[in-house]
Amino acid sequence: MKISKDYITTSETMALLPYLNQYGEEWSFALEVNRTLLIQKKSKAILNDSCKFFGSSYEGRIDGTRAIMNRGKMYPIAISVPLDMYMFPLSSPERYTCVWLSYVHIFEIEAHGPHQAKITFVNGQKIIVNKNKSLVDLKKYKTGELRYQLQIRSQLEIAEPVTTYQVQHETDLWDLIIDEKRRTYVKMRRIIQTN
Numbered sequence: 393m394k395i396s397k398d399y400i401t402t403s404e405t406m407a408l409l410p411y412l413n414q415y416g417e418e419w420s421f422a423l424e425v426n427r428t429l430l431i432q433k434k435s436k437a438i439l440n441d442s443c444k445f446f447g448s449s450y451e452g453r454i455d456g457t458r459a460i461m462n463r464g465k466m467y468p469i470a471i472s473v474p475l476d477m478y479m480f481p482l483s484s485p486e487r488y489t490c491v492w493l494s495y496v497h498i499f500e501i502e503a504h505g506p507h508q509a510k511i512t513f514v515n516g517q518k519i520i521v522n523k524n525k526s527l528v529d530l531k532k533y534k535t536g537e538l539r540y541q542l543q544i545r546s547q548l549e550i551a552e553p554v555t556t557y558q559v560q561h562e563t564d565l566w567d568l569i570i571d572e573k574r575r576t577y578v579k580m581r582r583i584i585q586t587n
Contacts, residue, residue: 399431401442403475406497406513408435410489418488425497425515435492436485439469446472460541461534468495468535473542480535482523491521493528495535501528 399422401408409421411430420438422429431438440450448456453469461467468480478495485492497513503525504510511528512518521528 393428393430395430395432397432398441399429399433399438400445401438401471401477401479401494403477403496405477405479406494406515406517407511407519408438408479408492409519410435410491412488423513423517423519425513434488435490439471439479439485439492442471443469446475446477457538460538464534466531468531468538470538470542473546476539478535478539480531482521482528482531491523493532495532495539498532501525501532 399420401422402424404424404426405422406425407421407423409423411419411421413419417432418434420431420433420435422431422438433441436450443450443453450469453471454467457467457469466481466484468478471477471479476496479492480495482491482493484490493511497515498511499514499516500512502510502512504520507522507524509521509523509525509528510518511521
């Protein structure tokens with residue numbers, strides 16, 4: 393198994409799982425479709441790096457999710473909307489034991505005793521988590537809600553249409569000229585005459 397200091401989640405990332413090394417340092421396993429990596433960082437740090445790579449931050453993504461969903465705790469995050477990368481936590485992200493799952497890679501969620509669930513990923517790999525099936529289902533459902541809302545919003549036309557203006561005989565345009573002595577700009581009126 394490859395050990396890495398840094399990791400950016402990709403569309404191949406299925407889950408981030410906690411790992412406590414022999415020295416008590418909090419690391420993570422990154423489960424991908426075709427490999428498993430051991431990363432020398434907590435899952436939350438990996439997600440923050442990943443969000444920054446895609447132009448935001450972990451806190452920014454949480455704030456965005458909170459604004460859209462307006463309820464709940466332990467929010468899912470959209471790491472990259474165009475790449476369909478959404479992950480959700482199964483417990484508080486502040487705890488090193490937090491498991492993060494990728495929405496698009498979950499094939500099936502089954503009960504595995506009263507307080508555990510078995511997650512089957514699209515590649516057939518399975519993991520057992522210490523959360524019951526109904527909680528995992530609910531977290532996945534909320535992530536689906538976020539995904540749907542962001543897909544709808546990404547199709548909205550927010551910009552106002554360009555309006556063509558008729559030029560009048562005189563306009564109120566100004567030229568801004570730098571005044572080198574005063575180290576500031578001064579304005580000079582520009583009059584445009586049309587025929």
